[in-house]
Amino acid sequence: MDVKGILLSHLRDTIDLNTEEESIVLDSYTERHLKKKEVLLFAGEISNHMRFIAKGSLRAYHMDEEAKEHIVQFGIEGWWVNDLYSYLTETPAKQFVQAIEPTIVLQIHRDTLNKLYEKVPAIERFYRLKFEKAYVALQDRTINSMSxxxxxxxxxxxxxxxxxxxxxxxxxxxxxxxxxxxxxxxxxxxxx
Amino acid sequence: MDVKGILLSHLRDTIDLNTEEESIVLDSYTERHLKKKEVLLFAGEISNHMRFIAKGSLRAYHMDEEAKEHIVQFGIEGWWVNDLYSYLTETPAKQFVQAIEPTIVLQIHRDTLNKLYEKVPAIERFYRLKFEKAYVALQDRTINSMSxxxxxxxxxxxxxxxxxxxxxxxxxxxxxxxxxxxxxxxxxxxxx
DNA sequence: GGTTAATCTTAAGGTGTATTAAGAAAGGGT
DNA sequence: ACCCTTTCTTAATACACCTTAAGATTAACC
Missing domain, CATH: 1.10.10 (Arc Repressor Mutant, subunit A)
Incomplete structure (x- = not known):
């Protein structure tokens, strides 16, 4: 299956799209190929894209004052990895996102996604569910690490x-x- | 200022409402008076309300297998406190929410809020911003406790x-x- | 106002996890 | 195949934080 096919079947797990919508949606994403250790998002930058891993793996990590790294999230094929904080608030990211292996990512720019929400309402539903799930995962992790x-x-x-x-x-x-x-x-x- | 007036001025910090909208909005909330230590949400229940503290203070806490409590969030006047996880996913709450002092809460049921989103679009914007902020606060807290x-x-x-x-x-x-x-x-x- | 309950402090000893340093094993590049 | 880099392990010592127990304060109640 080609790279966009992977995304399509991932979207279909959650929402229904007709043929016209499918092509509008897939055209909105651009493909990025990363070498091992290549950094996709630097702390300090604003994260302007939602990012889907079609192949490979990423890690999101925070770097403290002593330059020590703390991994916040892993991702492999079929996962979305981002500094959601930065993406949602358009403020500088606190995390780096970096490829662990050679990785192919499909990404969509915030502006493109906002327009896409209007053209294909099911996509808004898809991301609303993603944001909820991200919150849930983060809450689990916080409670877990505390107790x-x-x-x-x-x-x-x-x-x-x-x-x-x-x-x-x-x-x-x-x-x-x-x-x-x-x-x-x-x-x-x-x-x- | 009366209890609903407190909520109104809180909403006005973020959004504009005309007179008609104001009354639709305020009528959607119900007032709840809590004694010190009274529990507003039990772990295991589904959280069906968004809750605003008009007076007093609350804590949200998680109880681990050994019955030890871990406070996840405090709230005082002007804050929203809830198990958002449970509210958003309609799954059983993992946290308790309890009054620390005698407290007055204004709460709105999920079904009422969903209808209100359609009647008063500014409210949808208000809560979208709240959810983003909640995510941001949680991410800060997680990174903080890790590093x-x-x-x-x-x-x-x-x-x-x-x-x-x-x-x-x-x-x-x-x-x-x-x-x-x-x-x-x-x-x-x-x-x- | 006195009693009981709730909260805060002190101190001794214990455990979980970090630090440092070194070497062993595995992996990647040419 | 070899070398060089990355990753994993071992072990000694150190420190952050916990546990237990007791007493000292402060607050709540009749």
Whole structure:
């Protein structure tokens, strides 16, 4: 399946589109090819696009004052990854978005998307649901990190995102969990 | 100013309403009076209302498997407090919402609000902005709790929410910060 | 105003996780 | 195939934060 076909079948999981709408929608996205480690969004920039991963994987991370990275979100094929904060408020992003592997992204500019909402109302519904889901995921993550130990968080991560764990380096999983790679290594040894 | 007047002037900070719209809008909200410690939303229930604090203060908290409470959000006059997750997805709430002091809330049911969106479009804009802001606040909080020490988080809390710190018990501030009351007490002693 | 309950503090000892440093293993490029 | 870089592990030491227990304040109630 070609790249836009992947997006189309993803949209069809949630909404119905007729043939005319399909072509209007797909024409609104542009394809971007990223090398491993290539940065798609820099902190400080305004995020002007919604971004869909057709192939590969991304990470969104925050960099603190001591230049330490904290991974906020992973994404693989079929996921949307962005600094939603920046996109919604048109303020400078606090996160970087970077390719973990060679990655193909389909992205749509805010202005294009706003026009598309009027031409194809089902798309507005699609994104409204995405925004809700993003909120829900973030709330889960916040509650989780407040009330669970690193070991519990790791076990949950493993059962929920096994496919991600197998594809990204362990030190990134540690960063996502909010612990050091050394401690994750010790945890893994203990659990096994 | 009466209770509904407080809500009206709050709405006017963001949107314009003509006289007819004002009365349609205000008639859509119902007033609820809460005693100290009275619970407005129980975990497990579906949150069906958007809730505005006209007077008093609320807290939203999550209870973990060991029955320990973790405060997710405080609210005082002029704030909206809810389990947005539950409201948006119509799934059981993961948080409790409880009055810290005697409190007056104005609330609107989801069905009423959905109809109101059509009658008074400015209201849709108002809530869209609220939802965005809620997301932003949650993202800040998540990043913050991942990358800062308890001392840093406390100092930030103090400068950002001094009015709240003065009104709620210290052990609740500790819960919000994700630390024990004993450790917060030690921190305060050290800082002073 | 006295009693009880709620909240805050202190202190000792314990646990979870970080830091540092080093080496081992795996992966990528030419 | 080899070298160089990236990733993962081990182990010793250190620190942030927790637990438990007790006492000191402050607030709430009859």
């Amino acid at each position: 669970k130990s690193a070991e519990e968080r790791y076990l949950e991560f493993r059962s929920k995102y096994r496919s991600i764990e197998q594809r990204v380096p362990q030190y990134m999983v540690a960063s996502y969990l909010g612990i050091t790679p050394e401690f994750l290594s010790a945890l893994r040894k203990k659990i096994k | 800062k020490s308890a001392e840093e988080r406390y100092l930030e809390f103090r400068s950002k929410y001094r009015s709240i710190e003065q009104r709620v018990p210290q052990y609740m501030v500790a819960s919000y910060l994700g630390i024990t009351p004993e450790f917060l007490s030690a921190l305060r002693k050290k800082i002073k």
